[in-house]
Amino acid sequence: MTYQETLDYLFNALPMFQRVGAAAYKADLTNTVALCSHLGNPQNLFKSIHIAGTNGKGSTSHSLAAVFQAAGYKTGLYTSPHLKSFTERIRINGKEINQDDVVQFVADNKEFLDQLQPSFFEMTVGLAFWYFAKESVDIAIIEVGMGGRLDSTNVISPELCLITNIGLDHTQFLGDTLPLIAGEKAGIIKEGVPVVISHTQNEIQSVFLQKAAAMQSKLIFADQEWQVTKIEENNLDKSQNSRFQVRGRDQDFELEFDLGGDYQRFNLPGILETVVQMRKQGWNLTKEALHLGLAGVSEQTGLKGRWQILQTRPLLIADTGHNEAGILEVVNQLKKYPYSRLWMVVGMVQDKDISKVLDLLPSEANYLFCQPKLPRALDAHVLANKALEKGLKGQVISKVSDALEFARKNASPDDLIFIGGSTFVVAEIKDL
16 A cells, blocks of 8 residues: 555544534543553553643643753654644654555554454554554653543553643534533543643542542642733744743743643643652653753754744734634634734634634734635634624635635735634645
């Protein structure tokens, strides 16, 4: 099989949640356990950190990988979904998995895969674990796909578990209240393994306390140990690293972070506390490695689409925030920027409750409604009509690239263009 034939097999032969949604969801670890057993249980052959949460788990995973890389460790990183290419999901020291390895994995195991019929995500998890074991990584940062308790990644025995924050997302699978969703995320907590919670939320604090107690796991609420404040810059329209003031554990210092979103203040306590806890386990994560890693996350790991400034005149910002909590942060940060007019290039997917998201969006903006190229995409005309009911006016330009090009051509140098609403809209930006 060629690489393209292998990708076709992975994407098309079996359901893929990003493309088709609910039909691809399997709330069961049976296939993953069987596949890992067939592969010789590679997940037991490397150290790992397991990261779950509604928002922030991608940024956190990449940030921790960058710190471990800066400390000199051979670091695996498994995340999802990908933005541009399938190989983004699996990296070692920032370098994507070789296409030849993807082909080899499928070719060597195709007979078993045909028989087992695992989902796209289950196969990808097996591929990642096989690759990290084969390449003898020192540690792998493993991001949960969705939920936690029944997520395919939840067969590892990590050194530490980290849960970023809990919001209302994927409610049709995980539950329609924060405590129910937190219960699913808490499913990654393992017996005797320390767990860090990035962001204390009163409504669900007891869920984590009870689960950690039942598993006899040390539990740390990171934001109770670390106070993180973003240092506001005067030149907001420049593409530069953010700076944060950090206080905690008898320390007070400034931190440069190349991820510019204000919402990173919720992620940093978890990142910092994870470094502390891993140091206690003997990992040589120096202060220099921490600063060097966080100052160069994107360059070292290839992270894209997190408050990414693509040009400055007009200012063009892309962000993958897509649920109520994520969009609220986006809107609040946009208010800090000076601009003449605001352009919003927005697309969404079908299986989310977008009503509350639309309520948050600024009414004064010029909207360009589009739709990403996947079956789950919400029709741009449907989105425009729903938005109009909320007083949001604009026009439909269905193709993402055409909508963005229209905004670029019609915006003045002092305007601001935001593009997002869905990870898959950001993925279609040609110059991401």
